[in-house]
Amino acid sequence: MKVLVMGATGYVGGRLVPRLVEGGHEVRCLSRRPAKVRDVPWADSVEVLAGDALQRESLDPAMEGVDVVFYLVHSIGSGAHFEESDRRAARNTADAAGAAGVQRIIYLGGLVPTGEAASAHLASRAEVGQIFLDGTVPAVVLQAGIIIGSGSASFEMLRYLTERLPVMVTPKWVRSLVQPIAVRDVLTYLVGSVDLPPGTNRRFDISGPDIVSYREMMQRYAAVAGLAPRVIVPVPVLSPWLSSQWVNVVTPVPKAIAQPLIGSLRNNSVAHEHDIEALIPFALCPLDEAVRLALESIRRGRVVTRWSGAQWPGAPSDPMPTDPSWSGGTVYRDERSAPIDADVDVADVWRAVEGIGGDRGWYSFPLAWAIRGLMDRLAGGVGLRRGRRDPNRLEIGDAVDFWRVEAIERPRRLRLRAEMKLPGDAWLEFTIADDGGRPTLEQRAFFIPRGLPGHLYWWSISPFHNVVFGSMIRNIAAGAEASASPGAGADRAGR
Known part of the structure; x- marks a missing residue:
């Protein structure tokens, strides 16, 4: 039938x-x-x-x-x-x-x-x-x-x-x-x-x-x-x-x-x-x-x-941060990259990236993330307690704390869309490049502000980006390198 x-x-x-x-x-x-x-x-x-x-x-x-x-x-x-x-x-x-x-x-x-x-x-x-x-x-x-x-x-x-x-x-x-x-x-x-x-x-x-x-x-x-x-x-x-x-x-x-x-x-x-x-x-x-x-x-x-x-009927199907239609608007970016040891392959880096969130955390300042999650809950958002459906594998549409998987190209790219309460739209994207046999992890945060509150929000948190996003990419890279070592686990970084 x-x-x-x-x-x-x-x-x-x-x-x-x-x-x-x-x-x-x-x-x-x-x-x-x-x-x-x-x-x-x-x-x-x-x-x-x-x-x-x-x-x-x-x-x-x-x-x-x-x-x-x-x-x-x-x-x-x-x-x-x-x-x-x-x-x-x-x-x-x-x-x-x-x-x-x-x-x-x-x-x-x-x-x-x-x-x-x-x-x-x-x-x-x-x-x-x-x-x-x-x-x-x-x-x-x-x-x-x-x-x-x-x-x-x-x-x-x-x-x-x-x-x-x-x-x-x-x-x-x-x-x-x-x-x-x-x-x-x-x-x-x-x-x-x-x-x-x-x-x-x-x-x-x-x-x-x-x-x-x-x-x-x-x-x-x-x-x-x-x-x-x-x-x-x-x-x-x-x-x-x-x-x-x-x-x-x-x-x-x-x-x-x-x-x-x-x-x-x-x-x-x-x-x-x-x-x-x-x-x-x-x-x-x-x-x-x-x-x-x-x-x-x-x-x-x-x-x-x-x-x-679940995706609720009537929820917006908004464009992605690479859409050409955004070329005339304001898109704030925080872009970073980290080279990985030559003896670490792409699969090791991908495991560290795909395992982000949930019980493993966000590879940087757990207290700061916990406070941000609590603030979101108090504002009526989803907060950090949604966790993950599976601790190791992600699928498109999966919730990861207050993010949602919007794109995944295993083992090269993961893009998360923010579902926290924000005066704008935000994404976090990880890409793994492999030039000359040495993997490079690229991390990009995008933010599209809505009105003056959105611009003020971005500039108010920008001073913390070096601390939060900088330590995040360093710890993911360290986690990937640790996972390639005998007896090590990818979830060490940031714990």
Whole structure:
């Protein structure tokens, strides 16, 4: 069967695609930036087309000849008006699927509470599901609560709060009930939905076997992780808004994502029916086992996808710092180079470059980077706590602390785009040249200011560039040379 996956570069989509390929399906992926799919292990097994759910005309080529559409797109984190973006993207998709003669749309949404007002986030997910159910193409709308898996936003919030706060003063939402589901079970339901009876057009609740409060879930996480029981004191005065500020500081999930998620915690998230269990029967993963599997993946550095890798609909696709269209504007640059010992090959230098960020740090003044990350979090940015999906290998679209991989040409070039709060746009690029058999590491920082604040920002930090950028390139070069020595490790530099 020919399937189209919309949202293939997201947390669930990036895990679903290889499952579909293994199941013998012909898979097409739609992405605003097809280059993001270039480095994933399954890239050669799928067809990738450029398109945007918010651009109706871009969907027609993607839908051509397709039997089933997986819709895994949502706009949480994209701004205050994410509901409108979700609505428009869903309508565009339903219209295009109907025009192309698609047989089924499969959508993954959230568990919708009954008898209580849904949060803005859950209400939007429910509205998207209804748009598909009201369309001309039959839709299977799967409604899930918290997804437990390495790299999911909900799981990382749970993990960081539980591990970092042995004593918590929490809002009353810790008493809300939730029925979490393992990510592998979500994938099984998604794949199985392809073979549901023709014409099926309805919602299905999907959930794991355990119903717990958020408080109990944190305690059970602590037990699986080998932590002492947490002291959790619920109080009625902490609002969801205050909770999101707290989550923004303690966890790697930024306020733009934490706020709508926290707003949903006041709702009970429990399945109201289990009809799909008879249609797609298998043994569901218990909560404790799901947590154990997630932690094992994290500890082994095998996080396949992360919430931070998603690209929100409507996010800008801005030009790159080498575009000729910028020749007439102001582009500030800091450019440096460092020759490497002749007995060090390009692969050694590349390992040091590709391993930057996350637990290894930024090869210069860890305290200064930590302060910059904290300032960014307090300003509503992503900060440094996003870390990396994989400690050694990067792919286009990966988040690296408050940067994102924009270009990678292994083993010669890596370009990172800043996602911190800035009065302009910034990039950091590393290039490895090999002239005459001796590698040279070239490091370039670009900044395009927005208005007077942007110019003032650049000139205010310029005095620190020799310290930060100068030590960075020296320590990367030293790390590469150390890695070429017997028994040495590339992550020594800057530690």
